[in-house]
Amino acid sequence: MGALVLTTGNKSELAVGYCTLYGDMCGGLAVISDVPKTLVYPLARVANHQHPGAIRNRSSRSRLRPSCAPNQKDTDSLPGYDMLDRILRAYIECDETPAGIARELNLPLDLIRDVVTKVDRNEYKRQQAARG
Numbered sequence: 001m002g003a004l005v006l007t008t009g010n011k012s013e014l015a016v017g018y019c020t021l022y023g024d025m026c027g028g029l030a031v032i033s034d035v036p037k038t039l040v041y042p043l044a045r046v047a048n049h050q051h052p053g054a055i056r057n058r059s060s061r062s063r064l065r066p067s068c069a070p071n072q073k074d075t076d077s078l079p080g081y082d083m084l085d086r087i088l089r090a091y092i093e094c095d096e097t098p099a100g101i102a103r104e105l106n107l108p109l110d111l112i113r114d115v116v117t118k119v120d121r122n123e124y125k126r127q128q129a130a131r132g
Helices: 011-016 037-050 081-093 098-105 109-121 123-128
Strands: none
Touching (some): 011 081, 011 123, 098 109, 109 123
């Protein structure tokens, strides 16, 4: 058929490890791996405008915990994606320190350290990810 399996992780999810090796990371091309979560929904709206009904609208759910938490949302353990994307940009793209990010964004240092720890601990997943 000449098809290529695409992965579904976006930049924000991949950065903090909200993706599953050999699950949603399985594929030959990561088409939105460099798209922050805050841009995923606007892009989906454009796609739905061009191809009505192509993309369903629903909230993000990590599904990384046992089924005893079926209504778990990403924001249960992360700041909202508007804030997360700002933290990730400062840490990953601008190489700022957690203390500098906390001052710049006027956020608790513990929150920034938690996000940075997630990024650092999940490097092994990004090393195995499909090219974007």
